[in-house]
Amino acid sequence: MNCPWCDTAAGPRALHAHLSDQHGDQVSTTGRDGKVFYEISCPLCGARYEQLVRKGAGDPEFLAEFETEIRMVAFDVLVHHLLAEHAQAAEQAAHEQNDVGDRRETKR
Numbered sequence: 001m002n003c004p005w006c007d008t009a010a011g012p013r014a015l016h017a018h019l020s021d022q023h024g025d026q027v028s029t030t031g032r033d034g035k036v037f038y039e040i041s042c043p044l045c046g047a048r049y050e051q052l053v054r055k056g057a058g059d060p061e062f063l064a065e066f067e068t069e070i071r072m073v074a075f076d077v078l079v080h081h082l083l084a085e086h087a088q089a090a091e092q093a094a095h096e097q098n099d100v101g102d103r104r105e106t107k108r
């Protein structure tokens with residue numbers, strides 16, 4: 001599969017690492033009502049995912065400490081989205097990540 005932000009091609013697991021390393025700023029975290037959310041958008045179709053971060057909400061130090069972890073989770077969501085919605089390399093993906101290998105559907 002291809003990185004949606006650059007031309008890097010990799011399997012889901014490698015792509016996930018690439019996203020965390022290179023595109024960490026694509027994940028934004030926002031605090032609201034004492035809760036912390038992370039947010040990530042798919043650059044291909046604009047789908048937006050917003051999830052509540054479940055622990056330590058409201059603590060600014062928490063965000064710094066767990067920023068990497070939050071990114072990992074957010075990119076996990078994105079990689080699954082890419083596989084489900086934009087998978088041109090679904091076969092390659094199936095080898096590496098069995099749990100999404102059956103979510104192969106052709107759209108249009």
Ligand SMILES: [Zn+2]
Nearest residue numbers: 003005006008
């Ligand atoms: Zn990239």
Ligand SMILES: [Zn+2]
Nearest residue numbers: 042044045047
């Ligand atoms: Zn998308």
